[in-house]
Amino acid sequence: xxxxxxxxxxxxxxxxxxxxxxxxxxxxxxxxxxxxxxxxxxxxxxxxxxxxxxxxxxxxxxxxxxxxxxxxxxxxxxxxxxxxxxxxxxxxxxxxxxxxxxxxxxxxxxxxxxxxxxxxxxxxxxxxxxxxxxxxxxxxxxxxxxxxxxxxxxxxxxxxxxxxxxxxxxxxxxxxxxxxxxxxxxxxxxxxxxxxxxxxxxxxxxxxxxxxxxxxxxxxxxxxxxxxxxxxxxxxxxxxxxxxxxxxxxxxxxxxxxxxxxxxxxxxxxxxxxxxxxxxxxxxxxxxxxxxxxxxxxxxxxxxxxxxxxxxxxxxxxxxxxxxxxxxxxxxxxxxxxxxxxxxxxxxxxxxxxxxxxxxxxxxxxxxxxxxxxxxxxxxxxxxxxxx
Numbered sequence: 001x002x003x004x005x006x007x008x009x010x011x012x013x014x015x016x017x018x019x020x021x022x023x024x025x026x027x028x029x030x031x032x033x034x035x036x037x038x039x040x041x042x043x044x045x046x047x048x049x050x051x052x053x054x055x056x057x058x059x060x061x062x063x064x065x066x067x068x069x070x071x072x073x074x075x076x077x078x079x080x081x082x083x084x085x086x087x088x089x090x091x092x093x094x095x096x097x098x099x100x101x102x103x104x105x106x107x108x109x110x111x112x113x114x115x116x117x118x119x120x121x122x123x124x125x126x127x128x129x130x131x132x133x134x135x136x137x138x139x140x141x142x143x144x145x146x147x148x149x150x151x152x153x154x155x156x157x158x159x160x161x162x163x164x165x166x167x168x169x170x171x172x173x174x175x176x177x178x179x180x181x182x183x184x185x186x187x188x189x190x191x192x193x194x195x196x197x198x199x200x201x202x203x204x205x206x207x208x209x210x211x212x213x214x215x216x217x218x219x220x221x222x223x224x225x226x227x228x229x230x231x232x233x234x235x236x237x238x239x240x241x242x243x244x245x246x247x248x249x250x251x252x253x254x255x256x257x258x259x260x261x262x263x264x265x266x267x268x269x270x271x272x273x274x275x276x277x278x279x280x281x282x283x284x285x286x287x288x289x290x291x292x293x294x295x296x297x298x299x300x301x302x303x304x305x306x307x308x309x310x311x312x313x314x315x316x317x318x319x320x321x322x323x324x325x326x327x328x329x330x331x332x333x334x335x336x337x338x339x340x341x342x343x344x345x346x347x348x349x350x351x352x353x354x355x356x357x358x359x360x361x362x363x364x365x366x367x368x369x370x371x372x373x374x375x376x377x378x379x380x381x382x383x384x385x386x387x388x
Contacts, residue, residue: 008373009325012302012362013157013185018253019210019363025256026212029249037248038237048248055255059217062258063183063202064193071218071238072251076184077108078231079203079218080151082241083180084112086228087149087201088121096148096177098122102134102163103345105153106182113151121148130347131295132161139168143175150177154186158342158358159294160303162190169198178226184208184216188261189269189300194219200226206250210363211257215250218242272361273301279361279370280304286378293346293356302361307352310385314357320380324373327358 009017029051037052039045056067073079088099101113103125110125117123122145126138134152143150150172155162165181172179180201183192188209194202202219206212220226220241234243261268284290289309308317314328328340339353348356357377361370 005323007323007325008365008369008376010359010361010365010369010373011325011327012360012365013160013208013358014327014360015207015213016210016362017364018212019257019260021260022211022253022256026249026253029252035248037246037251038235052246052248052251055251055258058255058259058262059204060219062187062192062262063204063219064195065202065219066222069194069219069222071220071241072246072254073203073216073218073242074214075207075216076106076182076203076205077216078242079205079216080106080108080180080182081112082218082228082231083201083203083220084109084149084151085116085231086241087178087180087226088116088119089229090227091148094148096146098124098142098145098147099149099151100124100126100139100142100147100177101151102126102128102153104128104132104156104158104342105151106157106184109151109153109182128345131298132156132159132293132342132346133295133298134163134168136164136167136171139171143171143177147172147175147177149180151180151182154181154183154192155189155300155303156294156342157185158340159305159346160185160299161294162186162298162300164298165197165199173198185300188258188265189302191266194221206254206257209254209257209261212250212253215247215254217254268363269301272363272365275361275365275367275370276302276304278367279359279374282371282374283378286375287381293343293348304359304361305356306359307348307356308381310355310381311351312355312381312384314355316384316387317357317377317380320383321376324376326360326373326377328354328356 035044035048037048056070060067060070113123124142169179178200182203184205187204200221205216230241291307293305339350343353
């Protein structure tokens, strides 16, 4: 049974807890061998370098890449910026100036594309259907103009839908465009093979796969080589694409998280999907009219994006169920709460977007916690609707 006063954490799209095995793998590199992995003149430095390269291999194996194609970053946001801005700026004033992305992408992708638009590139932001999926015909039409880069995320961070990357990759390659995917929410949760998906660039983040915060990676295809302009100058580490001293403990943690995900990710997905059904079955029984947003078929196992009936406010629901750690589909800007642009993109009116919660079940969620969270949220809904 879940302890009465223990919070039930269901916000695994925002961040995941560090797996104890990851923490154990990292600890020696904080306490025993803290050497700089670039200090290869002595034994401790060489040992740190070897640990970094072993981790690079684990990250590559998770996505079907070679170790040499993995560039370490501070997280997926930096990786996305390097991929999108780096590809465009290296191309410079070439014939291909069009960059295609999707309205439901993470903010760091959309803002990177907008930054490039200010530099003279052509930004095309494609809509999605009510299910959150990109219409392939719309992409096909957009690719009729010579295109430099297509950037489409693997799994949406709010509504959990999985985009058809293989089909998108085939269209991008046929049009001669580079293909990038923000896979922060997909790595370790769905199978990813960069060759099969025709990917040139892929971003991921450690803290989404039960690893530490502050570390991520960018896959950069080597054959044929993808050329990028780095965002900043320095000592030329990471193939010159990301200068700076590598944080060996964080990299070891990312590597261990990737190793575990490669072995256990699909087992996790099956168990998590079952717990999501337990959660939904209980909640639907007690909250008639509850709606799940996004495609019901093409979605990651742990995500449930829920619009509650009756015009309730999601913030009020969370306040009425403080034991449950979930999030809204809204982003806060100073004192104002704006409805989620993702929910707007799939056609939700603002009132419904404000009545929406994102629930993320993860590796360490127990069936008892899933059931209890549903009961607590249902009770919160009844309380709030009586007050309004």
